Amino acid sequence: MLNEKTVGAIVKDAARKFPETEAYIYPEHGIRKTYQEFDKETDELAKAFIGMGIQKGEHVAIWSDNKREWLLSQFATGKMGAVLITVNTNYQEKELEYLLQQSDATTLILCESYKGTSYIDILKAVCKEIEIAEKGKIQSDKLPHFKRVIVMSENDYRGIYTWSELIAHAEGVSDEVLNNALESLSNDEVINIQYTSGTTGFPKGVMLTHKNVVNNGQLVGDYIHLSDRDRLCIPVPFFHCFGCVMGTIASVTHGTTMVIVEQFDAGKVLQMVQDEKCTALHGVPTMFIAELNHPDFIKFDLSSLRTGIMAGSICPIEVMKKVMEDMGASEITIAYGQTESSPVITQSKTDDSIEKRVSTVGQAHPGVEVKIIDPVTGEDTPAGVPGELCTRGYLVMKGYYKNEEATNSTIDSNGWLHTGDIAVMDEDGYIDITGRIKDMVIRGGENIYPKEVEEFLYQHPSIQDVQVVGVPDPKFGEELMAWVILKTGEHLTSEQLKEYCKGKISFHKIPKYVEFTDTYPMTASGKIQKFLLREMSKERVEV
Template sequence: MTLNHILTTPALIARGAARFGTRTAIETAQGNLSYAQLDAARIEAARALMSCGIEPGERVAIWAPNVAEWIVAALAIHSAGAALVPINTRMKGLEAAAILEDSGARLLCCCGTFLGDSYPAMLAAHRPAGLERVVVFDGPAADASDYRDGRDERWDAFLMRAAGTSMEAFRAREAAVRPDTLMDIMFTSGTTGRPKGVMTTHGQNLHAVHDWAQIATLRESDRYLIVNPFFHAFGYKAGWLAAFASGATVLPHLVFNPERVLERIVRDRVSVLPGPPTLYHALLDMPDLASRDLSSLRVAVTGAAAIAPSLIERMRAQLGFETVLTGYGLTESCGFAALCRSGDDAETIATTSGRAMPGVEIRVADTNGDALPTGATGEILIRGYNVMQGYFGQQGASSEAVDDEGWLHTGDLGTLDERGYLRITDRIKDMFIVGGFNCYPAEIERLFSAHPAVAQVALVGVPDERLGEVGHAYVVLRSGEHASPEELTDWARKNMANYKVPRHLTLVDQLPVSAAGKVLKYRLRETVKSDEKTRENTAENTAAS
């Protein structure tokens, strides 16, 4: 059986166990799992899920950082025929509860404490009625007040439930997982302000994973340090799933710190290290970089922000990467669409997102959806096996995103050159990127509206030297209410993922609006630029005096 025929994750892992056996699949400080042990672990966890009553097609969520249990739980969910719902670790309880509610998840696997936050405690006050069980990977399960009727438990106690489901029953359930079975629902925010659940199947994801791994030249001998979070397609699909499709070893990494990452590269002989450009900038800025043995590094894949050709050259010369690639994709396209190829020059890698992957079409279109000539700017459309099945429970939004001819309308603007290489030029949507994380103003504005003192809020992305872009919020307070920018920012930190929290906040009496009452965000951006120019002039005059 060739890899091209492995179009479900249960079959992929079973094949890995048969082919690679004792080779290490996951390596952590807490212990290693061989491919055979990973196969056994996902079967045990899948049987436990079945004993909890999880049926095919139902949703199970994971809310945790990059730990081995995340991978085992995900593979178990897939093997039981259920759909995985990853939740961003930076989300607070209110945000996570909204994902759980909208997906209808019956069971949640989460960490106990991460970066000082107790996940069960954060969720307790907002927990949806439909969430029947919380399984905690690590540490004390939680205070009793965070639980319901004893149905929540630690991971080790949960695994003991596997005995309640026979291997015969599991094998029948596993055999029913087909390439067209729903594999996951990954929530992505949009201009409506409420996250939408993107549905994709086993077959389309594994097709894309296989092609991506081949283009990225992943090998059985590779040691893949995954800094990108597992809740994101970059760490999940182009991460551990691509590694397992190649027979490589996965090295999960919890929190990015350039010193710790350099230590791991040297100690663990890391060969594959994808990430956003900020990751490589941070490594290159380390003062003792030249004294480190980085000879194991081989493959880097980046994207999500503008890149200078000099960065590509430095990554090759100073970090020692043989292969440096950039790519483009959306959650709605399984995370994959375009990718550079090995051998592309630094200018191509830095200024484009590569060309379409095999079996994928990319069109730059006018407002009618008709293809534009080479070099012309228009909306980027994607068509192929990788386009989502739709948004969970949102047929109208699905029809708007994917037209009758199967083209996914990305909302991004770009051009195609004569070679078919894609260049992203702008965004139709207001989305901006903070350190590699997509921020959607409508969603953040909706979250802000929960503050009792806020009447209106409008958010725009503004340039930032370190993070690329950050949010600038313009807030109108309710009549008679008082709140300082500092108080509003502190509230946002407690109720939003940190990358969503505006780095700048200005109180205004009113927002600029059109005759139809629509907020004119271009006026706010002009205000930002004008204020920046005023500060520059003031600084110059001060220096001159």
């Protein structure tokens, strides 16, 4: 049964059912609010948006780390019907300009700075007219729809509303006006547009409806048995589906307390899990690796941890085992999906066998269809044979904003979303993701899936993290290069690593090249940018 409620309605629902349960906590700022208070706060902010003149369906961009204002804005727009456009925290001038133009955003909500980068300065470079504009009356040649900017602070900038100036707009808006706005919303309407990372070409705006995100959050939470007794630590960024669907919406649909980390830091996460007695923790593999390898890891009491989700990129089996054993999250699950599918397609269950939970991404969610097809012929592949994973159901996006061509090349005429991921499904419907179609390496006619080689190398006692990519080779077409991060204090040579592989994996899967590094190129949501690693690898080989 699908949840028919809108993003705004689920807050009202939680406030009725769990009025005194803590809705969210910002331990760094000593802020704690119950679901009743959260409902009132988001009502007031929704009224402020209406009072400011923001209409239902208008596009409101938000650019910040996981601040309280971000959280409130997500559910306030969900109550009055503005479409929230999430902006990557790593964006610079050209990327912000592209997003504001392409999305037709009328409004931008932003924090002042992020990791030493002034967002105000970047915005002024994109829209010089702010310097001479009255607040709310920006007129820009480059951004014809753009009218207003709101900063998440009380510092006064020319042409920009402070947060309290925004809130003051709520005064003239009645409860009746807000209730009418909330009741006018349909769950088939777009409420969120998220821009894909743009690893190929320009980022595309994924249009997600209330139905998409509310049901996905509901199911994700169901799978890890969230309730009003749980406390979920959310260190993943809100601008990504992991944060604002699998984190916030999953929590609100279950009356769960959100313990929010503004910016990921392994030590902070461990401290919050201990101090707030978190029962659940989300993260991408690189986050869990950083937590497990924190120098003070063994000093933290993580005994409250029960569950959580590891997702966002392929999850190494060894890391999964350590999270279950060393962190005590015995019921942790793996989820797989992409922004275009709201995001989760498949998820392991807390009572799946250990083998299934560490070596697969589980089975399709209820009501979700999945098939594996031959990428060349389009025919379904038999169990055990790799192919492209496709999905169909409530979770498929409405499309890419103002990009019909890309939409039609991603969603076929029968409603199947083509993910571009290579997967294998077993007889029981459990799925193993073996990589992206474009990540597959073909060496001398042999198909090699980098994930398989990475899983093997993770077992080496000196290796903390490893990524494998293909590089051009005149004889075999492609060869493998492994990028290795060693554990602190460990030493390893490329010859020793190759020797370790001999007799254990096929000769053609042993990396020809090995590079040792301290970091990988990453997206702001913690995903490793393999396309950049491939470029770096090509340069190394050519040298």
